[in-house]
Amino acid sequence: xxxxPIIQTDKVIKEYGMGNVRVSALNGVTxxxxxxxxxxxxxxxxxxxxxxxxxxxxxxxxxxxxxxxxGEDVSNMNKVQLAIVRNRKIGFVFQSYNxxxxxxxxxxxxxxxxxxxxxxxxxxxxxxxxLKALDSVGLSDRVMHQPHELSxxxxxxxxxxxxxxxxxxxxxxxxxxxxLDSKSGxxxxxxxxxxxxxxRTIVMVTHDDAIATFAQRIIRLFDGKIAIDxxxxxxxxxxxxxxxEDAN
Amino acid sequence: xxxKKVIRIAWQGLVRNKFRSLLTMLGVIIGVSAVIxxxxxxxxxxxxxxxxxxxxxxxxxxxxxxFSRGGFGKDVQNNSGGLVYDDAFAIxxxxxxxxxxxxxxxxxxxxxxxxxxxxxxxxxxxTADFPTVRDMDIASGRYFNQNEVDRxxxxxxxxxxxxxxxxxxxxxxxxxxxxxxxxxxxxxxFEEKGLVGEVDFDSRIYMPITVVLQKFTPSRLSxxxxxxxxMIYVSVDENAQMDDVIGQIELLLAKRHDVSLxxxxxxxxxxQDIIQTKEATTKAFRNLLAWVAAVSLIVGGIGIMNxxxxxxxxxxxxxxxxxxxxxxxxxxxxxxLTEALLLSLVGGFIGVLVGIGGAWVFGILGDMRTVIxxxxxxxxxxxxxxxxxxxxxxxxxxxxxxxxxxxxxxE
Numbered sequence: 001x002x003x004x005p006i007i008q009t010d011k012v013i014k015e016y017g018m019g020n021v022r023v024s025a026l027n028g029v030t031x032x033x034x035x036x037x038x039x040x041x042x043x044x045x046x047x048x049x050x051x052x053x054x055x056x057x058x059x060x061x062x063x064x065x066x067x068x069x070x071g072e073d074v075s076n077m078n079k080v081q082l083a084i085v086r087n088r089k090i091g092f093v094f095q096s097y098n099x100x101x102x103x104x105x106x107x108x109x110x111x112x113x114x115x116x117x118x119x120x121x122x123x124x125x126x127x128x129x130x131l132k133a134l135d136s137v138g139l140s141d142r143v144m145h146q147p148h149e150l151s152x153x154x155x156x157x158x159x160x161x162x163x164x165x166x167x168x169x170x171x172x173x174x175x176x177x178x179x180l181d182s183k184s185g186x187x188x189x190x191x192x193x194x195x196x197x198x199x200r201t202i203v204m205v206t207h208d209d210a211i212a213t214f215a216q217r218i219i220r221l222f223d224g225k226i227a228i229d230x231x232x233x234x235x236x237x238x239x240x241x242x243x244x245e246d247a248n
Numbered sequence: 249x250x251x252k253k254v255i256r257i258a259w260q261g262l263v264r265n266k267f268r269s270l271l272t273m274l275g276v277i278i279g280v281s282a283v284i285x286x287x288x289x290x291x292x293x294x295x296x297x298x299x300x301x302x303x304x305x306x307x308x309x310x311x312x313x314x315f316s317r318g319g320f321g322k323d324v325q326n327n328s329g330g331l332v333y334d335d336a337f338a339i340x341x342x343x344x345x346x347x348x349x350x351x352x353x354x355x356x357x358x359x360x361x362x363x364x365x366x367x368x369x370x371x372x373x374x375t376a377d378f379p380t381v382r383d384m385d386i387a388s389g390r391y392f393n394q395n396e397v398d399r400x401x402x403x404x405x406x407x408x409x410x411x412x413x414x415x416x417x418x419x420x421x422x423x424x425x426x427x428x429x430x431x432x433x434x435x436x437x438f439e440e441k442g443l444v445g446e447v448d449f450d451s452r453i454y455m456p457i458t459v460v461l462q463k464f465t466p467s468r469l470s471x472x473x474x475x476x477x478x479m480i481y482v483s484v485d486e487n488a489q490m491d492d493v494i495g496q497i498e499l500l501l502a503k504r505h506d507v508s509l510x511x512x513x514x515x516x517x518x519x520q521d522i523i524q525t526k527e528a529t530t531k532a533f534r535n536l537l538a539w540v541a542a543v544s545l546i547v548g549g550i551g552i553m554n555x556x557x558x559x560x561x562x563x564x565x566x567x568x569x570x571x572x573x574x575x576x577x578x579x580x581x582x583x584x585l586t587e588a589l590l591l592s593l594v595g596g597f598i599g600v601l602v603g604i605g606g607a608w609v610f611g612i613l614g615d616m617r618t619v620i621x622x623x624x625x626x627x628x629x630x631x632x633x634x635x636x637x638x639x640x641x642x643x644x645x646x647x648x649x650x651x652x653x654x655x656x657x658x659e
Contacts, residue, residue, distance in 0.1 A: 054653050057572075059571075059572065059652045059653050059656075060653055079576060079577055080576040080577065080578070083571065083574050083575060083576035083577075083579075084574065084576070086571075086572060086573065086574050087573065087574020088574070092572050092573070094656070098565070098568070098569045098572070098656065099569075100566055100569060101566075102264065111569075111570070111573050112573040112574050114253055114575075115570070115573060115574035115575045115576070115579055116574070123253075162573065166574075
């Protein structure tokens with residue numbers, strides 16, 4: 001096990017608005033998540049889950065505080081640098097899949113490779129890698145299908161394949177089962193658990209307790225702060241867990 | 249590899265909305281085709297003018313009658329009879345530095361030899377200096393001389409194609425041809441000359457002008473005022489000063505017509521003047537087309553900009569997805585700029601085809617010569633591309649500046 005945590009934040013504050021009318025969405029979040037953890041972030045609406053996920057995903061920058069992703073300070077990066085970090089280190093899985101319409105499954109999966117900005121991989125290699133990723137989520141028979149020809153569960157599996165293709169250090173899932181029926185939801189969670197077993201680090205936002213039980217560790221946010229940080233099934237005060245030390 | 253991909257993605261975007269893309273391209277299509285037609289027309293005119301310069305013979309001065317001198321209230325003189333046949337001889341006899349003087353009178357008559365009849369044969373009545381002044385060579389026989397002109401001899405010299413049409417293999421010299429009401433003896437045949445401007449020199453019959461004036465175009469005034477002519481061609485000697493000769497002609501004609509030089513009843517033009525007039529006419533047409541081209545390219549550009557703005561809004565979600573997986577602002581800008589460029593280049597390509605077709609149709613219907621200039625195709629493509637980049641930049645930049653979180657949330 002490496003000593004560098006995947007996620008390390010220090011007093012992350014996020015405020016919106018200008019001048020006197022300032023709304024703070026995050027109110028000093030200090031958080032460490034180690035390699036190969038499976039963390040669920042929970043909390044009521046307006047607690048700051050989405051804001052935290054956006055910052056962890058390098059889609060947004062904290063107003064103040066620090067964020068190290070796999071040892072790299074990303075809190076002060078510009079747009080271009082953040083895009084590179086998203087491309088190389090993060091895989092997103094969204095509630096509404098966010099696949100390109102009228103684009104085949106395989107083309108959706110290899111989309112991150114287009115934005116790699118190095119020409120080490122030719123198109124054939126990219127294609128082969130996308131096929132492999134689709135195969136790993138059990139969709140090798142849906143390669144040329146477009147999103148409207150796929151079920152919700154299949155769409156989410158395409159999205160997971162897309163999240164995996166760049167071999168990211170972190171997978172961020174935002175309500176991955178929110179648009180799915182319970183059976184498909186269970187399948188997607190089984191797939192995420194499987195990825196966790198293979199050594200992936202996964203952070204998932206959900207409001208569904210049943211879904212959160214798939215995670216090892218549950219962080220509850222309230223008013224932009226971490227209220228509870230506990231191992232699944234236990235009750236421990238916030239900050240008691242140092243990520244990655246628990247037995248798997 | 250990435251460039252290829254960018255172009256492919258942009259192309260798919262256009263094909264998805266074929267009809268919309270076509271409508272968007274319309275402005276560019278019109279602009280580009282106008283550029284091509286404009287250049288082909290002006291190139292055609294230049295070619296025609298340069299043909300005329302080589303065909304007219306050099307150092308030519310044209311003398312016309314001018315009936316519009318003076319005007320109401322001014323010293324309008326009543327003694328203007330325009331130009332008469334004798335003016336030509338006066339110029340020829342009294343002015344130094346004149347190589348030859350030609351007077352022409354056209355007529356259309358029935359021409360008949362044996363059982364071959366041409367209903368509207370073109371007759372040109374002219375004088376003995378004609379071959380010198382207009383640069384024509386005799387193929388067989390000879391041209392008529394001044395003596396024959398003076399004595400109104402019924403002789404004819406044939407253009408090369410007419411000679412063949414009328415006589416075929418038979419040598420025409422010595423044969424008789426019926427022209428209108430008279431019978432003329434063929435004394436010579438010209439070498440082939442080809443088209444000069446719009447006039448076919450090879451299909452005409454050349455006869456002494458005296459015969460044409462008397463037999464085919466008689467005027468009641470002829471007996472009193474002398475035979476009127478429409479134009480006198482004066483060929484100036486190579487060694488003589490053009491301006492000097494023109495000055496002498498002006499003085500002479502003013503004296504003969506009893507008019508002042510301030511309001512003469514004639515006009516003198518050089519070949520240069522005529523070319524300039526023609527050029528001015530085509531230049532006006534060319535300028536008009538240039539404006540049409542510029543305006544439609546700008547309108548086309550605005551159309552592209554408008555559609556690209558709509559497209560950026562419609563595809564906000566797509567932009568967000570691309571940003572989330574690692575597209576940076578430059579990637580997004582490049583993608584939309586490529587779409588705009590592709591739109592204008594495809595429009596440019598269609599415009600080139602329409603322009604070539606249009607130039608061809610213009611040549612047939614508009615009674616003008618058009619020449620497709622290859623570099624004009626390049627110019628047209630270039631301006632289309634410039635329009636695409638210029639008007640595509642703003643929407644592309646707008647797409648690039650989108651916030652990924654907002655974009656992903658967009659419905």
